[in-house]
Amino acid sequence: MKSKNGWVLLIMLLSGIVLGGFIGMLTENVSGLNWLNYGQGFGLETPIVLDLGLLVLTFGLTIHISIASIIGVVLAIIIYRKL
16 A cells, blocks of 8 residues: 655645635636635734834735635545545
8 A cells, every 4th residue: 555645635635725716716607606606704804914123024814715615625635535
């Protein structure tokens, strides 16, 4: 039995999220497929700014999870398990 690499799983999960979100955005205005873009977003509304005089750091994170991105993650896991 060969061992599977965790980095491959991470890359596949991230690509499933991105491709699923992209497909959800594309089908947003299609009448029969607009349910794919239904989801919830959460995170920081306004970024946190840390001004150190010489260096300014800005922290912010917003995540939008949609039905299409969940489908993308499930497909990525199925493909990973077939490897």
